[in-house]
Amino acid sequence: MAVPDKIFSTNASPNILEVEDLRTHFTTDDGVMLAVDGVSFNVGRGRTLALVGESGSGKSVTSHSILRLIQPPGKIVGGRILLRSARLGDIDIARLNERSPMLYRVRGGVVSMIFQEPMTALSPVHTVGNQICEAILLHQPVKAAAAKVLAIDMLDKVGIPDPAHRFQQYPHELSGGMRQRVVIAMALVCRPELLIADEPTTALDVTVQAQVLGLIRSLQREIGCSVLLITHDFGVVAQMADEVAVMNRGRLVEQGSVRAVLKNPQHAYTQALLDALPSRRAAGR
Amino acid sequence: MNAPAKADALLAVTGLSKHFPVMSRGFRPRPVRLIRAVDAISFELAAGESLGLVGESGSGKTTTARCILRAMQPTAGAVIFRREGAAPMDLVKLTDRQLKPLRQHMQMIFQDPFSSLNPRMTVGDIVAEPLRLHGLARGSACDERVVEMLQRVGLEADHRVRYPHAFSGGQRQRIGIARALIMRPALVVCDEATSALDVSMQAQVLDLLKELQQEFRLTYLFVAHNLDVVRNFCDRVAVMRHGKIVEQGETARLFADPQHPYTRLLLSAVPSPDPDVPMNFNVGEELAKLDEAAAGAADGFSSPARA
Numbered sequence: 001m002a003v004p005d006k007i008f009s010t011n012a013s014p015n016i017l018e019v020e021d022l023r024t025h026f027t028t029d030d031g032v033m034l035a036v037d038g039v040s041f042n043v044g045r046g047r048t049l050a051l052v053g054e055s056g057s058g059k060s061v062t063s064h065s066i067l068r069l070i071q072p073p074g075k076i077v078g079g080r081i082l083l084r085s086a087r088l089g090d091i092d093i094a095r096l097n098e099r100s101p102m103l104y105r106v107r108g109g110v111v112s113m114i115f116q117e118p119m120t121a122l123s124p125v126h127t128v129g130n131q132i133c134e135a136i137l138l139h140q141p142v143k144a145a146a147a148k149v150l151a152i153d154m155l156d157k158v159g160i161p162d163p164a165h166r167f168q169q170y171p172h173e174l175s176g177g178m179r180q181r182v183v184i185a186m187a188l189v190c191r192p193e194l195l196i197a198d199e200p201t202t203a204l205d206v207t208v209q210a211q212v213l214g215l216i217r218s219l220q221r222e223i224g225c226s227v228l229l230i231t232h233d234f235g236v237v238a239q240m241a242d243e244v245a246v247m248n249r250g251r252l253v254e255q256g257s258v259r260a261v262l263k264n265p266q267h268a269y270t271q272a273l274l275d276a277l278p279s280r281r282a283a284g285r
Numbered sequence: 286m287n288a289p290a291k292a293d294a295l296l297a298v299t300g301l302s303k304h305f306p307v308m309s310r311g312f313r314p315r316p317v318r319l320i321r322a323v324d325a326i327s328f329e330l331a332a333g334e335s336l337g338l339v340g341e342s343g344s345g346k347t348t349t350a351r352c353i354l355r356a357m358q359p360t361a362g363a364v365i366f367r368r369e370g371a372a373p374m375d376l377v378k379l380t381d382r383q384l385k386p387l388r389q390h391m392q393m394i395f396q397d398p399f400s401s402l403n404p405r406m407t408v409g410d411i412v413a414e415p416l417r418l419h420g421l422a423r424g425s426a427c428d429e430r431v432v433e434m435l436q437r438v439g440l441e442a443d444h445r446v447r448y449p450h451a452f453s454g455g456q457r458q459r460i461g462i463a464r465a466l467i468m469r470p471a472l473v474v475c476d477e478a479t480s481a482l483d484v485s486m487q488a489q490v491l492d493l494l495k496e497l498q499q500e501f502r503l504t505y506l507f508v509a510h511n512l513d514v515v516r517n518f519c520d521r522v523a524v525m526r527h528g529k530i531v532e533q534g535e536t537a538r539l540f541a542d543p544q545h546p547y548t549r550l551l552l553s554a555v556p557s558p559d560p561d562v563p564m565n566f567n568v569g570e571e572l573a574k575l576d577e578a579a580a581g582a583a584d585g586f587s588s589p590a591r592a
Contacts, residue, residue, distance in 0.1 A: 054483045054484070054486070055454070055483050176342070206510065206511075206512065206551065207569075208341070209556070210554035210566055210567075211566070211568055211569040233484075235513075235558045238556065238557060238559060239556040239564045258560050262559070262560060263560075274558070276484045276488040277558055278511075278518075279517070279557075279558065280558070
């Protein structure tokens with residue numbers, strides 16, 4: 001499977017992802033926890049959807065469900081996760097077998113993920129280059145030497161100075177911002193159609209956050225991928241997303257365009273979340 | 286940017302520095318250069334005031350906080366602590382033994398509510414520990430104060446027999462606050478006290494800190510990287526970069542009219558929740574330019590200096 005430079009939509013659907021009535025439950029001794037309880041949303045092709053909510057609202061479980069990363073006792077008990085890929089056609093991820101080769105082609109190939117804490121997403125005992133090459137060799141029909149060229153090129157693209165040298169370094173030798181750039185390089189090197197960014201900048205300083213967000217935006221434009229952005233920061237939502245879905249206790253309480261939801265929230269919970277922002281509180285005083 | 290010393294300041298920090306030598310490798314390590322984590326900074330804190338110390342990670346804010354509380358021995362400078370009804374004292378010069386009775390007047394609230402509470406101690410023991418260490422209360426009197434404090438921060442008396450793992454992040458941060466305030470300190474250093482919490486929990490904890498400040502007449506040194514929080518919590522702000530304070534002033538003034546180019550850059554990088562207020566994604570290049578200009582002018586804003 002050759003990876004095209006830019007994603008040409010051979011799939012007629014305007015959406016890359018259609019999630020319908022997704023239910024992910026955790027069975028514990030104390031009963032069943034409805035972490036995601038009937039969530040439906042679409043991610044438009046080339047668009048950015050932000051999923052916001054407090055911790056425990058189920059936004060990360062939603063994103064993990066999309067890549068089938070839910071571990072027991074958690075289980076996807078219902079719903080449809082329809083990936084309308086240009087390369088692989090329409091796939092219902094929720095129905096794929098745990099070990100199906102298709103799932104492995106989807107993960108990291110068509111849909112890739114940036115995790116919140118770069119140090120846990122990176123292996124401490126492999127070099128940065130080794131880890132990026134692994135992603136390339138898994139998903140693209142190239143030899144090791146060509147993979148190295150691709151990896152160094154990608155490191156350069158995410159703004160890491162002296163990429164050939166960094167290629168040989170281990171994650172602990174890099175700063176937090178640099179590590180997150182490596183994770184982004186790893187996620188985007190196979191030119192995914194959908195990028196899931198799970199709190200990509202929560203662990204970073206404002207200045208580094210601005211750079212990382214800028215980087216995600218420019219790379220998104222370059223390769224034309226769609227982004228599902230998980231965050232609890234309405235600032236990040238306002239600056240990055242086209243649409244927003246607000247999540248509370250496993251359900252979506254409100255969704256719509258960023259401007260409509262942030263300027264004129266309809267649901268009391270969204271209003272309460274916005275009112276908790278320090279800048280809004282000051283204005284209200 | 287040193288303000289003249291006021292006689293009524295609870296805390297007056299002058300020329301505070303903390304340098305870490307970097308040792309060479311090899312059989313006989315010797316210092317090859319010096320990291321100036323905190324480099325001759327000065328500021329004051331009046332009683333009942335909140336001062337925000339903001340900056341990026343690595344700018345020296347936490348080192349400053351630790352040097353003031355003498356969790357670290359500063360390399361140079363003076364930290365004058367003036368308590369009501371007591372003679373002013375320079376915390377830098379005191380021995381550990383002289384310092385111990387003063388510790389009850391200065392307490393710290395930590396960032397991570399998970400690692401700052403001992404998982405093997407009950408909440409009651411955690412909150413009572415400072416009282417016991419300083420021999421201020423024991424037995425039922427101690428227990429009473431613990432219950433009173435827990436209730437004051439929004440927890441319940443029953444909670445004192447439980448262990449920290451049974452509590453959420455916000456509740457744990459309340460336990461940390463109870464442990465700090467049970468000593469009735471004059472100065473409280475909050476090191477990123479709300480950074481680990483999400484917006485609504487953060488709002489609740491900030492409200493609680495504000496209420497407690499009025500009730501106990503607390504003085505806060507509020508170390509944070511979230512400019513939005515500082516803007517609404519602190520009376521004054523000091524912006525740190527590379528171990529120096531680049532700008533300090535009244536919060537409203539500093540945010541409305543930042544004087545230093547670094548402060549302006551830092552403010553422009555904050556993503557606004559209003560979609561019509563664009564943020565600056567180009568901070569990286571502008572920071573680099575700023576550093577180049579500073580290196581050219583050699584006025585000391587460049588990266589940690591070599592010695």
